[in-house]
Amino acid sequence: MIFxxxxxxxxxxxxxxxxxxxxxxxxAEMSKGGHGVPLTTDYVLDETMTLLRSRRGLGAAxxxxxxxxxxxxxxxxxxxxxxxxxxxxxxxKSDGKRWSFTDCTSFxxxxxxxxxxxxxxxxxxxxxxxxxxx
Numbered sequence: 001m002i003f004x005x006x007x008x009x010x011x012x013x014x015x016x017x018x019x020x021x022x023x024x025x026x027x028a029e030m031s032k033g034g035h036g037v038p039l040t041t042d043y044v045l046d047e048t049m050t051l052l053r054s055r056r057g058l059g060a061a062x063x064x065x066x067x068x069x070x071x072x073x074x075x076x077x078x079x080x081x082x083x084x085x086x087x088x089x090x091x092x093k094s095d096g097k098r099w100s101f102t103d104c105t106s107f108x109x110x111x112x113x114x115x116x117x118x119x120x121x122x123x124x125x126x127x128x129x130x131x132x133x134x
Contacts, residue, residue, distance in 0.1 A: 002035040002133070003110050005120035006047040006102070013052060013064050019121050022134045026119055031073065035117065035133065038074045041109060043102045045076065079105050083112070099124050
């Protein structure tokens with residue numbers, strides 16, 4: 001499995017994003033089975049839809065979420081109470097970091113499922129001890 005973060009989803013959707021070509025290339029590799037099953041969370045989908053709506057409009061946001069939800073390869077994990085509590089513990093210990101709570105939910109899930117790689121364009125995953133692609 002490979003975790004897919006907000007920045008990766010956004011870059012793949014927005015043609016004038018600085019990371020668009022790299023994101024599309026990695027998604028193409030993933031669609032052929034490279035890097036394992038794409039994994040994301042409902043919190044990441046929330047962030048991505050909100051970002052797309054604020055910068056590109058409602059249509060871009062709904063098109064994105066419909067695409068992900070209809071995908072046969074993307075696995076969406078839902079943050080439940082147990083994951084929320086583990087994330088909150090990590091969030092409380094993140095003083096000195098600029099991690100969002102959504103970041104912490106991603107990290108906690110990745111640890112729980114032994115996922116070591118993230119498709120992300122920010123340094124937060126590396127700070128938390130994960131490898132990032134591209």
